[in-house]
Amino acid sequence: MSSVTTRQDEIQKLLRRNGTVHIHDLAALFHASLDTIRRDLRQMEEDGYLRRIHGGAVLPNKASDTYVERAQELQPERAMIAQKTARDLIPDDGVLFFDSGTTVCEVARHLKPSFRGTIITVNPMVAAELADHPNANVIMLGGTLRKTEMAVCGPTTIDEIRKYNADLALLGTCALHPEAGLSTSSTEERASKAAMIAQSAEVIAVTTADKLETSLPYRVCDIDAISHLVTGRKLSSGYLANYSRRGINIVQA
Numbered sequence: 001m002s003s004v005t006t007r008q009d010e011i012q013k014l015l016r017r018n019g020t021v022h023i024h025d026l027a028a029l030f031h032a033s034l035d036t037i038r039r040d041l042r043q044m045e046e047d048g049y050l051r052r053i054h055g056g057a058v059l060p061n062k063a064s065d066t067y068v069e070r071a072q073e074l075q076p077e078r079a080m081i082a083q084k085t086a087r088d089l090i091p092d093d094g095v096l097f098f099d100s101g102t103t104v105c106e107v108a109r110h111l112k113p114s115f116r117g118t119i120i121t122v123n124p125m126v127a128a129e130l131a132d133h134p135n136a137n138v139i140m141l142g143g144t145l146r147k148t149e150m151a152v153c154g155p156t157t158i159d160e161i162r163k164y165n166a167d168l169a170l171l172g173t174c175a176l177h178p179e180a181g182l183s184t185s186s187t188e189e190r191a192s193k194a195a196m197i198a199q200s201a202e203v204i205a206v207t208t209a210d211k212l213e214t215s216l217p218y219r220v221c222d223i224d225a226i227s228h229l230v231t232g233r234k235l236s237s238g239y240l241a242n243y244s245r246r247g248i249n250i251v252q253a
Contacts, residue, residue: 091115098119172206
């Protein structure tokens with residue numbers, strides 16, 4: 001039998017490593033009842049260590065101060081999302097917008113050598129990542145650099161986005177909710193994302209599990225504007241049904 005403190009410490013370690021925990025897995029791991037695990041998760045949520053979801057829990061959606069810090073968080077989950085997206089959803093040609101965000105940058109890192117299209121990006125880290133790609137054409141948009149997000153924004157950026165008709169927009173996700181849609185914490189980022197969506201035939205949102213079922217002050221679009229949602233593995237079908245019922249293709253890495 002494990003003590004409450006030991007169990008909860010281990011749950012925190014699992015969350016930091018995987019980003020998600022599920023009550024049945026935890027019950028089996030600790031040889032505890034489901035009710036015991038639910039009590040642990042409820043107490044840990046009250047203490048601010050996690051956020052409960054259907055069948056388990058995720059890390060609370062707390063943005064780190066810097067891009068570098070965010071890039072180090074949930075690395076295994078983000079790498080799996082990026083690999084799945086680059087392999088299965090990014091075509092070998094065409095014109096694509098790449099948004100801001102650490103997971104979007106991770107997709108650029110895993111872009112197949114066979115890709116011969118054009119990447120238009122607000123994210124200088126994406127442009128740097130693709131500098132050595134053998135075939136990708138890269139267009140770095142202009143604008144004012146938001147250093148915490150490592151993305152350009154503002155009127156210049158919006159004007160440049162509107163010059164292109166893209167086949168696909170790959171969006172980073174700050175918050176995604178089936179009722180509230182895609183939202184973000186700044187008006188500048190909202191405007192850039194909305195412009196890319198308006199100029200694209202399809203939209204892919206990539207997100208770690210902690211961003212789901214959350215909302216922020218500035219609404220970007222309704223949920224049905226998103227064609228595909230790529231997220232980490234081991235989220236229950238019941239939890240993701242809120243999104244799939246609205247016509248989004250759910251892809252689990």
